[in-house]
Every structure is written in structure tokens, then in C-alpha cells.
Amino acid sequence: MNRLEYAHEVWRQNEGYAIPETCQVFQDNFDSGIIYYNCNKYKNNENYIQLELDQDCFLVTMKIDNSCHGFPFDTAIEACVKYNNLMMNCLRSWHKKCREKFLMxxxxxxxxxxxxxxxxxxxxxxxxxxxxxxxxxxxxxxxxxxxxxxxxxxxxxxxxxxxxxxxxxxxxxxxxxxxxxxxxxxxxxxxxxxxxxxxxxxxxxxxxxxxxxxxx
Missing domain, CATH: 3.40.50 (Rossmann fold)
Incomplete structure (x- = not known):
């Protein structure tokens, strides 16, 4: 199983939420790459949150509208907590925007x-x-x-x-x-x-x- 196949299987099994154990397994088998990725398109913007292994650290990146932010972490646990919190907050925000658009x-x-x-x-x-x-x-x-x-x-x-x-x-x-x-x-x-x-x-x-x- 290559890096992309492994990341896809991890995402499918955990319904998109980041699990520290799977990040550790990824780190043991691969040097770098995206492990988790969640994307939502609203109007002309592609918003996303991703968790990736960047050499020796885990990096959580968030792009909302035209703003992009990165959060480096030494441990998989810290990275997963950050990723999951951001994902839950953004999903609520994206759902609200979609609902408002529908009601309008x-x-x-x-x-x-x-x-x-x-x-x-x-x-x-x-x-x-x-x-x-x-x-x-x-x-x-x-x-x-x-x-x-x-x-x-x-x-x-x-x-x-x-x-x-x-x-x-x-x-x-x-x-x-x-x-x-x-x-x-x-x-x-x-x-x-x-x-x-x-x-x-x-x-x-x-x-x-x-x-x-x-x-x-």
C-alpha cells in the first residue's frame, strides 16, 4: 500500500477525524505527506484543513477564504487534537453558510x-x-x-x-x-x-x- 492509498484508507475508516495511532504508523512508514484532508467549496473559494507529516513534525494547515494558517506540532496527539477541533468548528461554519444560502x-x-x-x-x-x-x-x-x-x-x-x-x-x-x-x-x-x-x-x-x- 503506497502513501496515498494508506491516507485514503485512514480517512475512510475514521470518517475524517484524525487518530494519533494512524499518524504514528504513517510516520513509521513514510517520510512526509498528507495524512488527513477535508475540503469544502463555498462560492469561488476552496476551503480546506489538512494534517501532514513534514519531515520530523506534524503540520496542520487551514485555508479559509483567502487566509491560510499553519500549525506545527512535535507529537501526533497535539496535531490530531488541533485538526479535529478546527474541523468541527469549520464544519459548523460551512453548514451555517449553506443553510443561510438555502434560506435566502x-x-x-x-x-x-x-x-x-x-x-x-x-x-x-x-x-x-x-x-x-x-x-x-x-x-x-x-x-x-x-x-x-x-x-x-x-x-x-x-x-x-x-x-x-x-x-x-x-x-x-x-x-x-x-x-x-x-x-x-x-x-x-x-x-x-x-x-x-x-x-x-x-x-x-x-x-x-x-x-x-x-x-x-
Whole structure:
């Protein structure tokens, strides 16, 4: 296994977090090279954090926007602690920027959602959401709209459109305890999913909840 193959295997096994033992093994087998690397592109800037072996010391380098900083350490433990702290802080910062960018692009007028990870609506007048998390973020910030067109499958091993509707219902139930409501009285759904079983499950869930509200 060469230096690049080893570094890639280390990153994959530890989900990107630096482990002192693997740095020591790298140092025992190679003279220098990047061991850990985490990159994020925002606008036109490529931001990154990396931990490398530079001859006899471990060097943590961080580039954010146009600023670059390097931190040399004698031991792998110190370098890993620094790298992991920087990575966690930057991931939070990058996530916040991405979320702010998403929220700034949301058109709150009209109050209709088209939930689909790939497709776009055939007509105008929809806010397009691509995932469960976007769906939750939008409805928490702007409330439940009057109309939602659901896709069922939102990606492999990811929460589905059924999960999104279930989340709406559970939030509405919690607010009912406080004599409030989250889902408006004139709320309507459509299910445009190509998955027939998923489509049926979403429709059954909504019909069941509507009947529950009528009879409660």
C-alpha cells in the first residue's frame, strides 16, 4: 500500500477525524505527506484543513477564504487534537453558510411545496425542496403551507416523503395539546411519486389523520 492509498484508507475508516495511532504508523512508514484532508467549496473559494507529516513534525494547515494558517506540532496527539477541533468548528461554519444560502433562496410566496430530490414541478408557483432536512427547515421557519406535492423516495437510505408527512402530523398533534395547530384547515396534498407502494402509504397516512381529526 503506497502513501496515498494508506491516507485514503485512514480517512475512510475514521470518517475524517484524525487518530494519533494512524499518524504514528504513517510516520513509521513514510517520510512526509498528507495524512488527513477535508475540503469544502463555498462560492469561488476552496476551503480546506489538512494534517501532514513534514519531515520530523506534524503540520496542520487551514485555508479559509483567502487566509491560510499553519500549525506545527512535535507529537501526533497535539496535531490530531488541533485538526479535529478546527474541523468541527469549520464544519459548523460551512453548514451555517449553506443553510443561510438555502434560506435566502426560498420564495415564501406562494405557499405551496414540491418535495422531490430530482424532479421539478411542471407548473410555476412552487417552492422546491429536495430533502427531509430542507422540508423540516422550511416548515419550521415559515409554517406548514396549504398544499404539498410529495415524492416518496428522496434518495437511497434517506428519510422519505412519508417521513416528511409523518413529521408534520406529529408536530400538529403536539401543538393540539396546547390548543393550537400546525397544519392549516384547508391543507391538501398530492403524491406524484413513481413508487406505487410509497404513494399509497403517503395517501393512507393522510386520510387516516384527516379522519382522526374529524372524529376527535
Amino acid at each position: 433562496t426560498i420564495d415564501t410566496q406562494p405557499r405551496r411545496i414540491y418535495l422531490d430530490d430530482i424532479r421539478n414541478p411542471q407548473t410555476e408557483g412552487f417552492t422546491v425542496l429536495r430533502s427531509y432536512q430542507e422540508f423540516v427547515d422550511f416548515t419550521l421557519m415559515f409554517g406548514c403551507p396549504e398544499y404539498i406535492s410529495f415524492d416518496h423516495d428522496l434518495g437511497n437510505d434517506l428519510p422519505s416523503g412519508h417521513d416528511c408527512l409523518q413529521w408534520l402530523i406529529e408536530r400538529d398533534l403536539r401543538l393540539q395539546i396546547q390548543k393550537q395547530k400546525f397544519i392549516p384547515d384547508n391543507f391538501e396534498i398530492n403524491v406524484h411519486s413513481a413508487n406505487p407502494v410509497g404513494k399509497e402509504n403517503i395517501e393512507k397516512l393522510w386520510i387516516s389523520y384527516k379522519n382522526f381529526k374529524i372524529n376527535s
